[in-house]
């Protein structure tokens with residue numbers, strides 16, 4: 544845990560509002576998020592003025608929650624900020640997070656009325672006694688925070704709140720709902736759909752979605768040293784949904800020629816290991832049949848549900864096998880087959896064993912053949928082939944020739960590659 548006063552508004556305002564042409568920005572600088580930054584500026588200003596505020600920033604991994612907490616620390620002129628983050632391994636240790644949050648201030652427990660002091664003492668294992676009364680712990684924390692803030696307004700920046708133990712979250716939710724005018728700020732960053740977060744219900748929340756296209760382009764421009772073709776940038780932005788982490792990681796994994804649009808891009812864009820691991824863990828918990836269905840959907844070129852069910856039937860799978868994924872919101876199939884996030888689709892595809900990938904491509908090739916779509920058939924047969932195959936190569940060359948005739952040079956290059 545770190546603490547300290549920060550005092551420079553390092554982020555220049557003109558870059559937050561985005562527009563064309565793409566602004567030149569320094570790596571690490573904030574792009575986009577104008578409305579979020581203004582909300583955080585307001586929070587800082589209120590706390591500086593002696594009011595209290597709480598706010599929960601939610602969003603998927605890599606979307607920029609931590610970045611906004613950093614922004615707040617930089618923008619908090621005249622306000623003390625104390626940062627801490629939840630730790631996954633402490634998830635089940637009752638009051639562990641609260642203890643870490645308050646350790647620097649525990650020398651003040653003397654200011655607390657005896658029952659509150661006792662409750663905090665037993666919550667933190669400092670004193671033997673009956674189990675901590677949550678209400679008294681909450682009141683004790685409130686009193687303690689107010690005592691700290693009486694010297695200088697303070698904002699606690701609590702990141703990765705999804706990994707805070709349940710007890711700490713409940714106390715912080717209790718405190719957040721009772722803040723009024725002590726110069727206290729409680730700002731949380733938390734991943735979406737984390738079960739324990741209901742403890743923070745009732746606190747103001749901002750949900751982050753992907754960056755606006757212009758901001759996403761600006762971020763890409765800082766990540767890519769060489770040339771970046773507009774169509775490659777557009778594809779990266781679409782496939783990442785403007786997720787800043789994914790934007791950066793994907794840009795880092797493509798070659799300079801791919802980024803410049805001089806050589807073909809992979810069928811599915813590579814996703815950074817961190818994001819992929821996260822999404823894969825979610826998907827791996829689903830039944831095997833559901834996983835195969837998702838793999839099929841991730842490899843399919845069409846988002847037509849009817850085509851998906853036809854292909855699924857060839858693998859002895861049916862619409863019922865999609866139910867667990869539908870229930871978790873991983874995918875939806877009406878009116879089109881769509882993954883909740885394009886990154887999940889990539890993670891499913893890349894995380895699969897190559898044999899399984901080959902199997903679904905083989906099925907998709909058979910469906911394409913039934914539909915008389917030679918290009919699709921050739922493409923899926925190539926993707927299914929684990930060893931070089933003359934027959935497949937020949938059909939790909941024919942597809943490349945057809946693509947050239949249509950003026951599809953990128954498609955031509957892809958088939959030839």
Ligand SMILES: Nc1ncnc2c1ncn2[C@@H]1O[C@H](COP(=O)(O)OP(=O)(O)OP(=O)(O)O)[C@@H](O)[C@H]1O
Nearest residue numbers: 572573574576603604605606607608609610787788
């Ligand atoms: N608006 C932005 N401008 C520039 N860079 C950004 C922006 N938002 C995020 N980033 C960068 O993208 C990366 C991912 O952002 P960040 O770590 O804040 O995501 P997160 O939501 O906290 O993810 P996680 O849930 O995994 O903790 C970081 O390198 C961060 O600096």
Ligand SMILES: [Mg+2]
Nearest residue numbers: 608609702703
């Ligand atoms: Mg984070």
